[in-house]
Amino acid sequence: MCADRTFDVVIVGSGIAGALIAKKLGLAGRKVLILEAGAKMPPDINGYMQRFYSSNAKVPESPYTPELFTEGKLTNPGTVNAGRPTVLTLKPHDENKFQFGDWKDPNQAYLIQKDSTLPFASTYERINGGTVRHGLGTSLRFVPKDFEMQTRYGRFVDWPLRYDTGPADTRLRGWYEEAEKEIGVSADVKDQEYLGITFDHPYPMPAIPLSLVDTTIAAGISGMKRDDAELKVRSTPAGRNSQPYQDRRVCAGNTNCIPICPIQAKYDPSVTLAAALRTGNVEIWYRTVACDVVVGENNRVSEIKYLQYDDDTGPRTNAGSVSAKVYVVAAHAIETPRLLLMSMDRKGVANSTGLVGKNLMDHPLYLAWALMPEGKPIFPYRGPLSTAGIEDLRDGAFRRERAAFRIEIGNEGWNFPIGDPYTTTLDFINGLNRSRLNDGPKPQALFGADLAKKLNGVLTRQFRLGFLVEQSPEESNRVTLSAEFTDRLGLARPKIAYNLSEYTKKGMAEAKAVASAIFERLGATEFTKEKKDDPTQFEWPTGSGQLIKYYGSGHIVGTYRMGTDKSNSVVNADQRSWDHDNLYLVGSGTFPTVATANPTLTLAALTLRTAEKIEKALN
Amino acid sequence: MTVITRRTVLAGAAATAVGAANVPAPARADDQADMDAFLDISFALTGIAKDKLAPFLDPVDIRQVYFDQARHNPKFNDLLKIWRGPPQATNASVFFDQPDAEIRYLARNIIIAWYLGAWCDPADLAANPPPDPLPYTILSPAAYTQGWAWRVAQAHPMGYSELRFGYWSNQPFALSLLIGGV
Numbered sequence: 096m097c098a099d100r101t102f103d104v105v106i107v108g109s110g111i112a113g114a115l116i117a118k119k120l121g122l123a124g125r126k127v128l129i130l131e132a133g134a135k136m137p138p139d140i141n142g143y144m145q146r147f148y149s150s151n152a153k154v155p156e157s158p159y160t161p162e163l164f165t166e167g168k169l170t171n172p173g174t175v176n177a178g179r180p181t182v183l184t185l186k187p188h189d190e191n192k193f194q195f196g197d198w199k200d201p202n203q204a205y206l207i208q209k210d211s212t213l214p215f216a217s218t219y220e221r222i223n224g225g226t227v228r229h230g231l232g233t234s235l236r237f238v239p240k241d242f243e244m245q246t247r248y249g250r251f252v253d254w255p256l257r258y259d260t261g262p263a264d265t266r267l268r269g270w271y272e273e274a275e276k277e278i279g280v281s282a283d284v285k286d287q288e289y290l291g292i293t294f295d296h297p298y299p300m301p302a303i304p305l306s307l308v309d310t311t312i313a314a315g316i317s318g319m320k321r322d323d324a325e326l327k328v329r330s331t332p333a334g335r336n337s338q339p340y341q342d343r344r345v346c347a348g349n350t351n352c353i354p355i356c357p358i359q360a361k362y363d364p365s366v367t368l369a370a371a372l373r374t375g376n377v378e379i380w381y382r383t384v385a386c387d388v389v390v391g392e393n394n395r396v397s398e399i400k401y402l403q404y405d406d407d408t409g410p411r412t413n414a415g416s417v418s419a420k421v422y423v424v425a426a427h428a429i430e431t432p433r434l435l436l437m438s439m440d441r442k443g444v445a446n447s448t449g450l451v452g453k454n455l456m457d458h459p460l461y462l463a464w465a466l467m468p469e470g471k472p473i474f475p476y477r478g479p480l481s482t483a484g485i486e487d488l489r490d491g492a493f494r495r496e497r498a499a500f501r502i503e504i505g506n507e508g509w510n511f512p513i514g515d516p517y518t519t520t521l522d523f524i525n526g527l528n529r530s531r532l533n534d535g536p537k538p539q540a541l542f543g544a545d546l547a548k549k550l551n552g553v554l555t556r557q558f559r560l561g562f563l564v565e566q567s568p569e570e571s572n573r574v575t576l577s578a579e580f581t582d583r584l585g586l587a588r589p590k591i592a593y594n595l596s597e598y599t600k601k602g603m604a605e606a607k608a609v610a611s612a613i614f615e616r617l618g619a620t621e622f623t624k625e626k627k628d629d630p631t632q633f634e635w636p637t638g639s640g641q642l643i644k645y646y647g648s649g650h651i652v653g654t655y656r657m658g659t660d661k662s663n664s665v666v667n668a669d670q671r672s673w674d675h676d677n678l679y680l681v682g683s684g685t686f687p688t689v690a691t692a693n694p695t696l697t698l699a700a701l702t703l704r705t706a707e708k709i710e711k712a713l714n
Numbered sequence: 715m716t717v718i719t720r721r722t723v724l725a726g727a728a729a730t731a732v733g734a735a736n737v738p739a740p741a742r743a744d745d746q747a748d749m750d751a752f753l754d755i756s757f758a759l760t761g762i763a764k765d766k767l768a769p770f771l772d773p774v775d776i777r778q779v780y781f782d783q784a785r786h787n788p789k790f791n792d793l794l795k796i797w798r799g800p801p802q803a804t805n806a807s808v809f810f811d812q813p814d815a816e817i818r819y820l821a822r823n824i825i826i827a828w829y830l831g832a833w834c835d836p837a838d839l840a841a842n843p844p845p846d847p848l849p850y851t852i853l854s855p856a857a858y859t860q861g862w863a864w865r866v867a868q869a870h871p872m873g874y875s876e877l878r879f880g881y882w883s884n885q886p887f888a889l890s891l892l893i894g895g896v
Binding site: 145153348482514520 | 758759760761762805807810821822825829830832834839846847851852854855856858866867868869872873874875877878879881882883884885889893
């Protein structure tokens with residue numbers, strides 16, 4: 096590597112946003128360098144699969160590096176060069192003793208949350224291909240009113256872009272189509288025309304078929320209404336192949352989209368990254384951690400400094416800097432503000448408004464699970480993790496008062512809520528009742544045909560619903576730099592302050608009510624239950640003693656928002672920094688509001704639009 | 715043929731990745747009788763037909779992983795003796811009637827291995843109450859892919875489907891077809 100080489104564009108991060116820009120500019124003949132903090136892209140995914148298969152805890156991070164465990168304990172993030180959070184560190188905190196996974200323990204948890212009110216529960220990857228590697232593949236468009244929360248509902252802010260109104264340059268509908276082609280989305284237009292979403296063209300592939308879980312729920316809730324909306328089960332647009340596409344296979348229903356599709360029928364950004372590298376104009380440096388965005392003359396970025404290492408927990412092996420005409424930071428919504436804030440001796444870059452790191456959002460997920468009546472199997476653990484959802488409550492007048500949500504129907508039984516089939520199987524073998532399915536006077540310990548029949552009887556009736564709740568943007572929910580804790584390279588780790596607003600909590604409470612209503616309609620027995628010492632929950636209504644648990648959705652959003660002018664945002668509609676005109680900040684960190692759709696498709700659409708803007712700027 | 719190829723690849727990969735499990739040397743030919751008894755015991759414990767647990771054409775050969783794991787336990791020979799009798803046992807209840815708790819835990823671990831590709835520390839099973847959640851160790855990548863808990867659910871291990879596009883829209887194969895007559 097040569098530190099004094101110059102490029103047209105330097106991109107920090109090889110996730111979906113970085114890979115899309117690299118591919119587009121590489122095809123246009125631009126010389127592009129990507130700095131990727133994590134490990135190299137392997138020739139195939141077998142290594143990831145073996146790590147996943149052998150993991151005792153098959154969490155979203157389990158197939159990837161750096162290793163989650165060292166000698167049986169969670170790896171101390173202070174010893175890792177490019178650390179990352181894991182859902183294993185969302186366990187209760189105890190001030191006085193060691194607890195596995197303690198969310199406030201900086202020796203276990205990468206994110207410093209010691210002073211946070213509630214845990215930020217989502218995680219991300221720092222590896223070739225980025226976080227979408229462990230994503231579900233859901234590729235929903237926003238509904239048009241999602242871009243106009245202030246205008247329509249007097250809440251939050253409007254986006255500087257619209258779905259299909261206003262000046263042509265600010266309409267996203269065409270960019271959604273481009274993103275759907277890049278990712279390879281399977282869906283039927285007819286099923287997706289709701290709440291004002293319109294289409295010019297069909298999707299690249301037909302929809303993924305519904306599962307038996309989906310069709311059972313669809314039949315069961317037929318005619319059901321909530322907030323004047325009729326609830327309908329719709330197939331979910333998915334970045335999974337329903338036909339051969341991009342030289343990749345058709346989905347075989349491995350029920351493993353999160354954390355990894357074993358046949359890569361699900362899109363992951365290594366597809367785009369490989370295409371970028373094949374242009375011959377894109378170079379990538381792995382295990383290269385950007386640590387300083389340097390601003391030079393005319394307030395333009397002049398170089399990016401980096402540190403390099405060979406082993407995930409080994410010493411630093413090199414340091415240098417690279418220069419380019421244009422700089423793109425595509426390091427996701429926590430590492431991007433971290434880099435900006437640590438730059439220029441912590442004076443910060445692109446932060447004249449002071450908004451960098453603020454308005455951290457997620458989709459707090461309400462999870463509810465139930466058992467169909469005896470003799471009415473629903474046959475989960477089959478097909479992609481989710482093939483359908485209920486989208487009718489993503490928008491409505493209620494958004495003036497409380498958060499909206501979409502409902503994701505899971506095909507993986509009670510794997511998400513209680514880790515099944517492990518928990519229930521271990522219950523019936525050992526005479527335990529952690530699943531609450533072995534609830535006779537004395538829990539049964541079964542073997543032989545009795546065990547097989549019992550497990551068949553209960554596992555085939557399990558299902559769950561996930562409610563992705565729109566979180567309000569709050570400046571107090573923010574990413575800053577830890578003054579105390581660093582990674583192995585000596586760089587300050589991200590410090591998080593996080594809470595849920597009344598608006599968001601009201602949405603969670605409504606989600607809980609809708610879940611129970613759906614279960615009742617289906618004649619199913621609800622098993623949703625909170626644990627008293629779980630830190631990821633809140634009391635609602637206040638003073639009631641009743642708890643609502645939330646999960647992270649992995650949808651990290653909002654920390655360098657886009658806006659209409661320099662006073663209210665970090666970047667403009669093109670995702671260009673207001674402060675530095677050769678600096679672009681891409682990814683879901685630019686979303687002013689999180690809405691209810693999984694963010695990948697929208698961030699891909701925004702990124703493709705930005706790639707075109709960068710190409711024009713280079714000309 | 716596709717299935718066999720895929721399974722073979724996974725089994726080969728597992729052989730190099732099995733470091734986490736405590737696996738002694740491969741079985742000798744004179745262990746065959748013990749293996750046969752182990753499979754009879756496994757059927758009695760799991761309720762899954764012997765020719766499903768260990769098919770004649772079996773490129774994965776997961777039985778060997780579980781057999782090796784079980785015989786490493788100091789109570790394994792006692793387990794075989796109890797099964798062989800006299801009288802020859804026919805029902806796995808014979809293990810759970812034993813006063814020696816270690817034999818009961820070994821029997822349970824054999825079920826856990828076949829159903830989940832995993833193994834529990836007997837000390838955890840002996841604890842009153844056992845830890846919550848109950849810890850286990852996945853014996854190998856291949857063991858995970860061969861777990862019967864999913865097949866008993868008329869499904870497949872998550873991340874290891876042998877089925878084709880769209881199967882999830884249709885009724886699954888009958889349970890008896892998957893695990894033998896129950």
